[in-house]
Amino acid sequence: MENDPYRGTNPWSLARYIRNPECPCPICGGPTRLTVDLVPGPDGDPVLSIFSRCSPCGKDTEMTAEVLEDMDIVVKVASTGEVHETDMESYGIRKDIEKTCTDDSEGKRKVLSLEGRLAGRLAETRRPAAAVSLGKKVIDGMVALEDYDGAMDQAMATAAVLSDKGDYEAALELYGSLKQYAEGNVSPSAIAFTLAHAFALFSSGDTKESTRLVRETVTATDRMKSNGTIPEKDRLVRSRAYEALGVLLSAKNDKAGSMKAMKKALEDSQDIVSKEPSEDGLKWVNRCAREYAFSAFQADMKKRSVEALKDSVKQCSRFKDTYPSAYCDALLQRAMYISDSGSDVPPYLRGDMDEVISMLNTGKDDGRFDPLLPLAYFYRSMTGMDKEILDGNDMGKAYELLFRGVSEGFVPDSTLIPIASQYVTYLSKNDKEKEESVRKELAALGLFLGSARYKP
Numbered sequence: 001m002e003n004d005p006y007r008g009t010n011p012w013s014l015a016r017y018i019r020n021p022e023c024p025c026p027i028c029g030g031p032t033r034l035t036v037d038l039v040p041g042p043d044g045d046p047v048l049s050i051f052s053r054c055s056p057c058g059k060d061t062e063m064t065a066e067v068l069e070d071m072d073i074v075v076k077v078a079s080t081g082e083v084h085e086t087d088m089e090s091y092g093i094r095k096d097i098e099k100t101c102t103d104d105s106e107g108k109r110k111v112l113s114l115e116g117r118l119a120g121r122l123a124e125t126r127r128p129a130a131a132v133s134l135g136k137k138v139i140d141g142m143v144a145l146e147d148y149d150g151a152m153d154q155a156m157a158t159a160a161v162l163s164d165k166g167d168y169e170a171a172l173e174l175y176g177s178l179k180q181y182a183e184g185n186v187s188p189s190a191i192a193f194t195l196a197h198a199f200a201l202f203s204s205g206d207t208k209e210s211t212r213l214v215r216e217t218v219t220a221t222d223r224m225k226s227n228g229t230i231p232e233k234d235r236l237v238r239s240r241a242y243e244a245l246g247v248l249l250s251a252k253n254d255k256a257g258s259m260k261a262m263k264k265a266l267e268d269s270q271d272i273v274s275k276e277p278s279e280d281g282l283k284w285v286n287r288c289a290r291e292y293a294f295s296a297f298q299a300d301m302k303k304r305s306v307e308a309l310k311d312s313v314k315q316c317s318r319f320k321d322t323y324p325s326a327y328c329d330a331l332l333q334r335a336m337y338i339s340d341s342g343s344d345v346p347p348y349l350r351g352d353m354d355e356v357i358s359m360l361n362t363g364k365d366d367g368r369f370d371p372l373l374p375l376a377y378f379y380r381s382m383t384g385m386d387k388e389i390l391d392g393n394d395m396g397k398a399y400e401l402l403f404r405g406v407s408e409g410f411v412p413d414s415t416l417i418p419i420a421s422q423y424v425t426y427l428s429k430n431d432k433e434k435e436e437s438v439r440k441e442l443a444a445l446g447l448f449l450g451s452a453r454y455k456p
């Protein structure tokens, strides 16, 4: 359709992206509600009817939505055509930027850090092109102030937005333009940057250069360990380098090499975290254990897989009261390994998931839930009587939670879709009527599974 302000975006999806329980009022700036309804347009196709309904000032303002050429979504005040910031957090950051004086370098640094945060927020609120252009401005500003670590951190965030948009070439170019600051640099930012750069190169097919970069980083962190110069700020830097090597070698189908690297990553992290436990540290160990287990499984050493995962559950259970979320994570990583490897479902899986569900099922006041909870239901659904038979109730519960999260905008579509697809496949064999109603409710959110399209 010509002159389509939504550029082909499904209006139900667009409505869901824009609907917002807390938006700055265009008149008084106070928190207001942005309501979005679908009404028939001039040619019968649905169009969005958007209003900011403010209780502090009592005014309703009509708004319009547009999808720009680069697919960013903007909302405008209908009467003036002025673009309006509808995200409360971005609105606040913009105010802080306006208030900051940039006469000295301290003020300039502060603005750059605020703009970096704003760029992150823009990406999260479906304005990726604006996020990239602001991110690049921040990078240039940081380079000018010789804050190379800051520039590399921002470059990683901006490259991630570019990759999400499918613009891998631009992401690679961005890494290339800053790599001079990472060479020979062993700061945590430089190491993280080099590893991220290596993965971007690998995805583009340059396996030689990516392997060289990762191996160099591994050597550098080995040297740091023997010199005693591992930074306080990131004790796990060596484990991260080995984990990256393990992932890379696994992608190159070097099973033995990958297992060896993952073992190093796991042992190094276990050693550090046992001395300085933290939630993030324990979760990193859990992840290394799962990846090591998977590489051992692929190399036909299943016994080692089970042992490694058992160890990480044991380590986290010692800190169950202080870091309950790390303990749940350990149990879920073990379940993920069982699911990914297609191993037989062990008898303890059900008990593991019962425990995670009872720990996470606390019900927050705002109706939100721990993002790990639907996963626990999903993994528990694998513990039916027969491993081919999933438990429909647990699948349904996982689906229901994620569906609510997506409707209310705190769970991304990409988390719901794979679970919804499996649930619909399950229903198609067991409950046709329920299948139809699930497809209908998904369609009302603008989500269509497979080729079957439902037109409400």
Ligand SMILES: [Zn+2]
Residues within 6 Å of the ligand: 025, 026, 027, 028, 029, 030, 032, 054, 055, 056, 057, 058, 059
């Ligand atoms: Zn108002």
